[in-house]
Amino acid sequence: MKKLTLLFLIISNCIASYAQEKSDQKLQLKLNELVKGFKGDVGIYVKNLKTGKTASINADTIFPTASMIKVPITCGVFNKIEKGELDYHAQLMYCDSLLYAGEDILGSFKDSEKISLSKVLMLMITTSDNTASLWAQLLAGTGTAINEVMANNGLKDTRVNSRTPGRKDNQKKYGWGQTTPKEMATLLALIRDGKMINPAASERIYRNLIRIYWDSEALSQIPPTVQVASKSGAVDAARSEVCLVNAPHGDYVFCINTKNQQDISWNYSNEGWTMIRKLSNLLWNHYEPNFGWKQPEGIQRYYK
Secondary structure: OOOHHHHHHHHHHHHHHHHHHHHHHHHHHHHHHOOOOOEEEEEEEEEEEEOOEEEEEEEOOOEEEHHHHHHHHHHHHHHHOOOOOOOOOOEEEHHHHOOOOOOHHHHHOOOOOEEEEEHHHHHHHHOHHHHHHHHHHOOHHHHHHHHHHHHHHHOOOEEOOOOOOOOOHHHHHHHHHOOHHHHHHHHHHHHHHOOOOOOHHHHHHHHHHHHOOOOOOHHHOOOOOEEEEEEEEEEOOEEEEEEEOOOOOEEEEEEEEEEOOOOOOOOOOHHHHHHHHHHHHHHHHHHHOOOOOOOOHHHHHHHO
16 A cells, blocks of 8 residues: 555656646747757746746756856845844945956945945846955855755756855856756746745845846846846856746746857847847747737837
């Protein structure tokens, strides 16, 4: 009897797992067509969170995160907050030794100026402030602690590499961080479902993820009246973006990553960024074909 019960549980789990990952064949054909001729490597994972149907290309392949690593970093900081080791509203003192040269808002601060931890975390996600992000990585307990949070949530390939002991080889290969399209999409779904750390931390993280300044790529292809949690990343030969769309007919999540791109330009027409926009547009029209929205004429002058 016990053997039969065990067999039943195994079969039930297999059926449940299959149901969660059933393929959207129509969408899969569209994705296959979309990536044809791309000069580089591309990975895509898409999941309709209402039906469980998925479509993917190289979804379990490891890619550079670039600034998408800031989502795991923010999770690491909130883990410390929920343990009582950090105070979300604490006043911190900025030191110019934290500076990451660039156009960051935090990097323009004078030495010894004060800023709240909540604003550091906002800047890291909303404007993708690198100075804020490196500070947050340190506050989280470095990449070692952040990677432990990822591992504890079943994400085996999503890791911080930079400034993390034992990950020098990974950093040489992938840069600041690494992930797979499926894992990064899964991470956003965990946050949406209140399963990252706890419901309260997940909600606060999600609220930051819906306030993104950099909206020229995937977000530009989704109506501005529709809420989207997202984070993008870019380095010369790699472009990426993850989005969880709170669409009228059901939420969907997708992540696209590229690497080894021949086109390393920083123009709007970069092949990777163009691919991201095409994918986002394809998905929106696949899931919401009758919404009746299109970009207004002249909007591209506001994108860079």
